[in-house]
Structures are given as C-alpha cells and as structure tokens.
Amino acid sequence: PTYSSVSKVDVLIIGAGPAGLMCALWMARLGVNARVVEKRATPVSAGQADGIQSRTFEILDSFGLDQVWRESTHVKEATFWDPDENGKIHRSSRVPNSMKGLSRFDCTGTIHQGVIESFLIQAIRASASVPSHPEVIIEGNITPSSLHIDETLIDDQDAYPVMVTLKHFDDASVVDAKSRGNIDESLHKTSFGDDDSKPKYLQNAQPGAEELVLAKYFVGCDGAHSWVRKALGQEFRLRGETTEAIWGAMDIIPVTDFPDIRVRSMVRSTSGGSLMMIPRENKLVRLYIQLTDGLSTNCLLTRSMVTPEMLIETAQRILSPYTIDFTYIHWWSAYQIVQRSGDHFDKQGRIFLAGDAVHTHSPKAGQGMNVSMQDTYNLGWKIGLACKGLVRPTAIIPTYDMERKLVAKELIAFDRKFSELLSMHSAKDISESSVELKQFFKKAPLFTTGIGVNYASSILTVVDDEAYGLAKYTVPGKRFASCQVTNHSDGRVWELHHRMPSDGRFRIMVFGGNIADAEQRFGVNTLGQWLGKTLIPRYPPINICPIVDRRLQTVRFQSELMTPIIEIFLVHTAPRDQIDVLRDVDSTYHPWHPKLGWDYDHIFTASRVATQDNIQLTQSVYRDYGIDEERGAVVLVRPDGYVGMVTSVAAKEARTKICNWFDSLLQGLDN
C-alpha cells in the first residue's frame, strides 16, 4: 500500500481517555518521544466517570496536579436508606465515606472526567517547555487500521518492532456513541465553559490519509470496545459476565425534599428497586437508578427504550414519599453491567492493554477511571525509562502484566459483590443483606481508595521477613505513605510525598534513627559514603523535567537537570540542635553543587520545629512507618512511589542487598 508518511516513534498510545493521557503524561515528564492518537476531536464533555479516589489524588498530586483535589466536591459521608416495617424508606445509618488515616486525601472527590482529561492535557503540553524534552502530541480524528509485530526484532531494544497503520478522518465521521456510553447528543452539554475553551486535539494530516508508524512500544488505551484488543486475537478476549440488569445514570440539578441529596446515599426500596446518588460539582448530582434486575422473566425493557423521563419516574418511585425532579439535565445514559477482564495485559513486552480496554465493570463503585489511570501509572515509567536506556526492560516490563492483572481481578470480584448487594428487590432480601452491605462498605475503602493495592513479590518488590521486622507498616508492594517531616535546615514542615514527584527517579529513604548517638551516626554516614561513592556512580543519570519542581521552590540550573537516577533522603529522629549537618552528616545527604553550594533539601527530622510540640511528631512519623526510632531502616521506593525493598541501616549485607536490587533493575554504566 502507499502511505502518506512512514515514521518512527518510541511509544504510540491509542486513545486519549484517562488511561492514555496518564501514559502520555509519564512520557512527557520523562522526555520520551511519544504520540497519542484518538478517534474523537475533543475530550469527553459530559457523562462517564466523576469519582476520584485517594490514591489517584496522590498520583495526580505527584505530577503537580493538586488543583484536582481543590476543585472537586469532597464526598465525606455516606448514608444507607432501607424500608422500615411499613415499607417506607428511612435512613438506617450514616458512615464516613472513607477510612481514617489511609491518605491525606481522605475521601472520594467528584469532578467530571472531561475536567481531569483537560488537566492532564495541559500538564502534557506544559512539559514540552523543557528544551531537551520532545513534545508529546495528542492527535484527533485518527484510528488504527492494522497492527503487526515483527518477532525477529523483539529482543533488540533499539528496534521498532511494532508496525501500525493509522487512518485519518474528518470531524464528522468519527463520533461513535458506542465507545463513550449511550450518550444522547441532544441532551449533551458541557460542564466546563463554552466549546471554544475545550482543548482540541491536533489534526496533522488530510482526512483519508493513511500512514505507517513503527513503534518500540504500543499501548492500547482505547476503551471498552478496544480495537487493539480485538486486533490481538482470541487470546486477549475479556472473560466474565454480562448481567441482564439494566441501570440508568443521570447527571441533574435536582429539586427534591430528600434530606441526604448532598451525601452519597444508597437507597434500597421495595417500591421500585435501588438507587445511588453522588453529589457533584456545580450543584449537580449523579443518580444511578436500577431499572430492571434482569431476573424477572416478564422483563421486556431494553437499553434503547430508556428515556430520561423513565429514569426520573423510577427515581421518584424509589424515593417515595420524598419527591425528586430536575430543572436541568446534563447527561444521561442506560447501561448493562458487564464484569469482565483479560488474561493478558501484555504481548511480548511490546504491546500493552490498559484501562477499560482490559477490564470493565459497573460504574457505581467509582473505580473505572481510577484503576485505568493507575494501570498506565504503573506501566508508563517502565516503558519510558526503557526507551531512555536507563532500566533493564526484560526485568521490569513483565511486572506490568503481573501487577495490574491481579488488581483487575480483585476489581471485578469487588464490583460483583457490591452490585449484588445493591440490587436487592424484596423486603426480605434487603433486610437480610443490610448488615452485610454496611460491613462490606466499611471495609471497601481499603480497596476503593486504591491505597490497599499490594503488588506481589517480584524483581521489583522484595517481600521478606527482614522488611517486616524493620518497618512494620512500610510494606514492599504497597505505596510508600506520606508523612509530615521537618526540613533540618530551615524548619519548614513538608509532606514527604511533595519531595518525591513523579519524575522517573528511584528513591532511597534512609530513616537514620537517632543520629545524635555516635554509633548510629557512624552507621548512617558509612552507608551514605557507600551510596555516594559506590552505588550512585554505577548508573547513568536522568534528565528530569523541572516542571513538577515548581512547588519545591528549588532553583534549577540547566546543568542540574541531569541528576542521579537515585535520589537519597535522610530522615532522622535526633534533636535538630544536636546535629550540625555540614559537620556531622556525610555529604551524600547534602551534596555540593558548584553553583548552588550545599544542598539543604534532603535532610529531614521527624521532630517538629522547636516551638511546637516536639515529642508528638517525633513519635508519630516513625510510628506511622513502623520504624524503630533509634535504629531506623532503609526504604527503597520505586519511581511510581511503591515500596520496593526495606533493609537495615548498619548491616553490611544491607549494602549487598541494595546493590543487587538496583543492578537487577537499572542499566549500569559499564554495560
């Protein structure tokens, strides 16, 4: 065939939904040559996801996207409404909508998916301001039409074994309602200003043009009806169930006397089924309304018969004797619950599936957008650092399939149970399952917040007894939690996460314990010397993107953007006045820069500034991590913020362990 162009790209991403954009953001921050192609012309403007969970807030914040938390509605509470003995609904309990202490983002936030996509796009575009970073372009009105992998090139890390044909369209021929749920265009309005303010994807080629792209890595983030998944064949088919139950979803500004309209409420009635409501931004409320249970043999309703009038009438029946109507409907849809996931997320370490393309489930638990972004948050740094020649791809890349497949399976199991408990019809069923639903909901945040994710033991995650003994609550495979620490030099209190942005670096957190004790200080300094003189020089440096650093208020000279791929922090428990950094602490923890002098940004104390309640915080930081305040521990953190390994400060074997871990993951300078 004749192509309008033939080009090479390191990473080709199909689909600019949450999964595709999160992948693209990693590429933009790491400075990887990548393209995103999308069949729509603009981001989604109504409907779909609106729930952001704690771990997703942490991830977005690690890219500097803290506005998502500020601008979303915080859903602090949930209520349960069940029928009383006369069949009338009443509030049977009110509970917190999260679990205390899981994250500093302590509840679900609601904000429309299109807003999240716009923030991600802005962040991707902003990253291009770094001269050494190629711009990651998002192009609209394109779909792939063929996919081929040249197996003879798979093992060659410099080769481009994935061949993809892309077809360009014009605006009119692309909108396929099926791929974005069942959206009625006549009701479809935008929640973020007029249409001109929406970012538009680029259109780089003439409609009708067909181009050939050769890629090192190819990521299918093209949603539930994924073309990429189908192109990969039977082996990649999703497995699971489609239930017959039909649910409706609508975003409305409600007019109602129902008292809990601004709280997440789960209402189970005998008069008309179940309903869940979730407060949103701009006075909107999302309603999920059960239309059929899919079990009654006389149930003739199909999705295409559903109308907004039918949805609000059903809601009125369920909420009776309370009333509900709307003055404004923003979006509505009807869906059947499909709970399926794939057995493979990866083909030969070169082609990947992520997000809805590889797992689908009901939207009520507010998981899809979160788990989809978390998939590519897991994948992005692995393929990005592989493209830059910094990590060993054959070691690291297979962990994507291993780690995320398990999360998808857990998600489907969770969703099945949640949907089942919400879909009760008879008074007897509702009453028998009432305690179970509340208990399920109480434990759910461990899963739904994303904080409970615990990646299994692998080359990336060293799970051993030593780890448990040294840092009881800092578990390899779980995300490294944020705690507040005080900068040793200037006394400013920081969230540790703010010092650890997503920029591709691994981190060694040396919890040095009480370095006022000479022996302990000797151990910390010996370790520091070895880290600085032996470990760090083994690996090539990384060119980091300064954008995420804005909040860190650090001056960065161009030459300083090239920095070791391992960043080292020291968090100790000694009283600040007993330690003079330049005199007492090895310079690995406060390196010298010819233009900037000594670094004062990497040594923290677990004790608060002298004017405040000293003892409280000293205890809490180390206690939160489960680390001994005298002996300390060393925690190795992956670029995605998950704990890779825990070892001791002083033991000589610890150095061998640390070295082996990095050698197995990073390309060395001598090979």
Ligand code: FAD
């Ligand atoms: P998508 O968002 O579907 O993005 C895929 C992208 O690929 C789209 O832009 C599409 O146009 C593009 N594409 C598709 N095919 C092609 C092709 N052949 N070529 C090029 N581009 C293509 N999730 C939550 O987390 N919280 C919620 O509260 C929530 N509520 C929901 C409510 C409803 C009613 C629905 C339908 C979904 C809800 N979800 C929710 C789920 C959430 O919307 C999805 O899980 C999420 O959008 C998945 O992201 P994704 O990037 O994998 O796929």
